[in-house]
Amino acid sequence: MGKEVSIVLDPKDVNRKASYYTIGIVLLSTVVYTWFWGLEFTITLMSLLKFIGFYFLLIFLHELLHGVGFLWFGKVKLTDLKFGFIWKYMVCYAHCKVPISMRAFRIALLLPVILTGFVPLVIGMLVGNGMLVALSTLLVGGGAGDWLIYRSIRSFSKDTFVKDHQSDIGCTVYVCNTTNENQNVNI
Template sequence: MESNSEPIAIIEIDIQKVAWQNLLLTVFLMIAFFFINIFIHHDFTFHISISHVLLNFLLFIILYIVLIVLHECCHLLGFVLFGKVPFSSLKYGVNLKIGVAYATTTELLSNKAMRKALLLPFWLTGVIPAVIGFMMDSKLWIFLGAWLIAGAIGDFIMYIKLRKYPKQYLVRDDPNLPKLYVYKN
């Protein structure tokens, strides 16, 4: 898909605003998920030891980094599955200036395909770990799910902004910034 015209809209998110929203949502979801888990398992006991806390903290950091990498890989997977872009168009990395990992494609996607690609990581790296945590009664996985669900807030903001455009419109992802360009097809 190609578009030689100027974009009809530019969708950009404010990183600082999203960071605050992410923080508030993360805290809310951690507390909510904690109490939902207590309700599900009827377990009001707490077993805390320093070695257990340190081990879980270390596991959390490692798994969180792995899930962030997988979050971005899910975007790439979405571009290929839903947008039918070639692998050669995919780019992945970390923007140290703004402190975010990113996944992008140099190809235009339909609005419908872009919206699906935006939300795929939410389901695979946020919801699934949370569900696993609830099923296993694992606070580690519940909290990972909460962090990754909240971490998808920027994707949700872009998804919501894209919903006002027809599904056949074309969308180009900015390779350097959290910004989308919308074109008439």
């Protein structure tokens, strides 16, 4: 397949950056939401339980959407996917066991943060639904790892093949023509 370029992100660094992104998006969305709708809200036990329930449901949906992206765009089989949870880092994951095109990998990588993060965030802002804004804001921040992986592979050709790392945050890129690929990976 060509030269292998391994891209591995440090989980502690990803969590730190995800925290910064989450704080930033929470502050920005709070300012924008308050400007349009004001900042009056009531927290009840029922609303808190609904929030927590929806949050975990959307995290599950986020990982499921990675799988849908791998299946639909990467044209892989269901048996080529693995889903799980890493207790050490408190993260869920969806893993594709076989190489797919860079284009398909990028789509599968960003599909969940777009559909469970940005789209609901915009809808929540437009209709004045504070719970939807809060949930989607956390999911945008939670998708920071996906964004960081995307940033680390953006210089590779869309026709290059890439395989998800089985146990690390990152991937292996199979470079066919090294003269056209950027070997310096900075996130």
